[in-house]
Amino acid sequence: xxxxxxxxxxxxxxxxxxxxxxxxxxxxxxxxxxxxxxxxxxxxxxxxxxxxxxxxxxxxxxxxxxxxxxxxxxxxxxxxxxxxxxxxxxxxxxxxxxxxxxxxxxxxxxxxxxxxxxxxxxxxxxxxxxxxxxxxxxxxxxxxxxxxxxxxxxxxxxxxxxxxxxxxxxxxxxxxxxxxxxxxxxxxxxx
Amino acid sequence: xxxxxxxxxxxxxxxxxxxxxxxxxxxxxxxxxxxxxxxxxxxxxxxxxxxxxxxxxxxxxxxxxxxxxxxxxxxxxxxxxxxxxxxxxxxxxxxxxxxxxxxxxxxxxxxxxxxxxxxxxxxxxxxxxxxxxxxxxxxxxxxxxxxxxxxxxxxxxxxxxxxxxxxxxxxxxxxxxxxxxxxxxxxxxxxxxxxxxxxxxxxxxxxxxxxxxxxxxxxxxxxxxxxxxxxxxxxxxxxxxxxxxxxxxxxxxxxxxxxxxxxxxxxxxxxxxxxxxxxxxxxxxxxxxxxxxxxxxxxxxxxxxxxxxxxxxxxxxxxxxxxxxxxxxxxxxxxxxxxxxxxxxxxxxxxxxxxxxxxxxxxxxxxxxxxxxxxxxxxxxxxxxxxxxxxxxxxxxxxxxxxxxxxxxxxxxxx
Numbered sequence: 001x002x003x004x005x006x007x008x009x010x011x012x013x014x015x016x017x018x019x020x021x022x023x024x025x026x027x028x029x030x031x032x033x034x035x036x037x038x039x040x041x042x043x044x045x046x047x048x049x050x051x052x053x054x055x056x057x058x059x060x061x062x063x064x065x066x067x068x069x070x071x072x073x074x075x076x077x078x079x080x081x082x083x084x085x086x087x088x089x090x091x092x093x094x095x096x097x098x099x100x101x102x103x104x105x106x107x108x109x110x111x112x113x114x115x116x117x118x119x120x121x122x123x124x125x126x127x128x129x130x131x132x133x134x135x136x137x138x139x140x141x142x143x144x145x146x147x148x149x150x151x152x153x154x155x156x157x158x159x160x161x162x163x164x165x166x167x168x169x170x171x172x173x174x175x176x177x178x179x180x181x182x183x184x185x186x187x188x189x190x191x
Numbered sequence: 192x193x194x195x196x197x198x199x200x201x202x203x204x205x206x207x208x209x210x211x212x213x214x215x216x217x218x219x220x221x222x223x224x225x226x227x228x229x230x231x232x233x234x235x236x237x238x239x240x241x242x243x244x245x246x247x248x249x250x251x252x253x254x255x256x257x258x259x260x261x262x263x264x265x266x267x268x269x270x271x272x273x274x275x276x277x278x279x280x281x282x283x284x285x286x287x288x289x290x291x292x293x294x295x296x297x298x299x300x301x302x303x304x305x306x307x308x309x310x311x312x313x314x315x316x317x318x319x320x321x322x323x324x325x326x327x328x329x330x331x332x333x334x335x336x337x338x339x340x341x342x343x344x345x346x347x348x349x350x351x352x353x354x355x356x357x358x359x360x361x362x363x364x365x366x367x368x369x370x371x372x373x374x375x376x377x378x379x380x381x382x383x384x385x386x387x388x389x390x391x392x393x394x395x396x397x398x399x400x401x402x403x404x405x406x407x408x409x410x411x412x413x414x415x416x417x418x419x420x421x422x423x424x425x426x427x428x429x430x431x432x433x434x435x436x437x438x439x440x441x442x443x444x445x446x447x448x449x450x451x452x453x454x455x456x457x458x459x460x461x462x463x464x465x466x467x468x469x470x471x472x473x474x475x476x477x478x479x480x481x482x483x484x485x486x487x488x489x490x491x492x493x494x495x496x497x498x499x500x501x502x503x504x505x506x507x508x509x510x511x512x513x514x515x516x517x518x519x520x521x522x523x524x525x526x527x528x529x530x531x532x533x534x535x536x537x538x539x540x541x542x543x544x545x546x547x548x549x550x551x552x553x554x555x556x557x558x559x560x561x562x563x564x565x566x567x568x569x570x571x572x573x574x575x576x577x578x579x580x581x582x583x584x585x586x587x588x589x590x591x592x593x594x595x596x597x598x599x600x601x602x603x604x605x606x
Contacts (some may be wrong), residue, residue: 015362022364027195031366032195034363034364035362035363035364057366059461061463061546063462063545065547098300
């Protein structure tokens with residue numbers, strides 16, 4: 001089972017992100033479960049959502065306590081106590097931030113499993129609004145290799161039909177490409 | 192068709208396939224998405240031949256459903272928490288009049304203190320109101336139970352509540368097989384009411400009944416619920432033959448036949464319990480679980496058969512009768528009376544507190560060695576409790592407990 005925990009602020013689409021990941025997994029024939037944290041629903045308040053992906057039916061209903069991947073939609077949340085709690089030592093961390101803020105090099109996961117991406121900037125460019133979701137989903141696909149970008153794009157179109165879907169599709173693809181290219185460069189340098 | 196959808200959407204689609212003729216609704220979290228979905232389907236024409244009636248309160252919602260059901264229309268509504276309490280008088284009327292209304296409960300705690308999250312206090316408060324109460328374990332089962340519920344309600348001429356855990360199911364996206372209209376039509380015949388208000392053949396429903404007949408009316412209600420004990424498993428079998436999957440029934444055992452320790456629970460927590468059972472089985476513990484789907488009627492005999500061979504019974508329940516303890520466990524003790532076994536109550540998940548595998552594992556292991564207290568509050572924060580008790584001892588004007596506890600939780604001294 002692969003477990004994802006998404007941290008964001010109310011209004012950023014934290015719940016939709018988990019939903020779309022689960023739809024993408026479903027489109028690949030996997031079992032998936034997505035649900036919101038049952039916390040405060042106020043705009044701007046820290047909120048969480050969860051997604052589990054597996055090859056067999058998922059029965060577990062507790063919140064995701066030992067994530068294999070963390071998606072952090074808002075860099076101001078990096079100060080939140082307990083943010084990295086339970087993260088698998090080989091897990092992934094994806095942060096919406098154009099640079100790695102100082103003092104956060106000490107995350108438990110391997111260096112190549114961390115990714116900082118300016119999702120808000122990319123979203124403004126493609127979607128015209130500061131909604132980082134599609135970018136982060138595209139980046140998630142490239143970073144983890146867990147879901148194909150094609151299924152992510154299909155999930156985006158299912159959630160947002162028409163022009164909004166097209167714009168988000170472009171944002172997700174752009175992110176996917178950026179991450180792929182940087183990863184390949186890093187790989188080449190390392191070799 | 193297999194779809195990855197929200198639980199509320201799955202229920203809305205399923206209810207729509209049952210061809211309801213009147214839906215009355217008043218929004219309340221966490222049930223709102225269900226009636227919103229149905230409202231859209233009526234408006235778009237996807238659900239034909241149905242009046243969607245917006246009302247001014249939950250009391251009105253069920254009152255309108257009573258009226259439309261008495262006029263011979265298949266009627267549906269949904270509510271939760273304080274909404275169910277607000278319609279309480281009508282809840283008793285619907286069953287007393289024998290009207291086969293189906294109502295979804297998106298199970299949620301009852302205030303005060305106000306809390307929008309899941310537990311079973313709401314439907315439990317109406318356990319003796321004469322409705323049948325079925326609990327769904329998954330969103331698939333929630334969707335399926337509605338199809339069975341209309342058939343069950345109409346065969347018995349009694350109302351049915353389908354209970355699904357608020358947020359945990361209503362707001363969860365998972366895989367659901369949404370049946371076709373043809374399949375549902377073949378399973379659920381058109382509503383043929385036992386009693387109907389018709390200007391062409393006038394009659395009255397809801398007479399004043401004095402001491403000479405009231406007892407007999409109630410006795411017949413009790414008999415009808417007892418009939419449901421046979422009808423529920425029958426419908427579940429019929430459903431399996433038609434739809435190819437197990438949903439509903441009185442109860443379902445999981446690795447239960449040779450277990451020394453058996454856990455009983457209602458609703459979605461059974462999934463987490465089954466995962467924990469697998470873990471403990473792998474470590475050699477003889478443990479199993481029983482998911483209770485039909486809470487009303489209460490299947491005492493089936494429970495006796497399913498639980499009677501174990502020595503330790505742990506009832507995990509999302510409700511507490513303050514001043515008494517566990518409600519479900521009291522009823523289970525009653526069903527098992529005379530058998531040489533111990534029944535312990537674990538009150539869990541109140542007001543949406545997460546029920547984790549880790550916490551369940553610890554109580555099940557204690558039960559195995561006979562070390563579980565008769566009443567346990569799972570994951571109780573004893574620090575904040577003792578601080579508040581101390582405060583109440585120290586001063587007369589100790590203030591409102593809920594606010595005190597919230598303040599303590601925010602303070603660095605009290606983790």
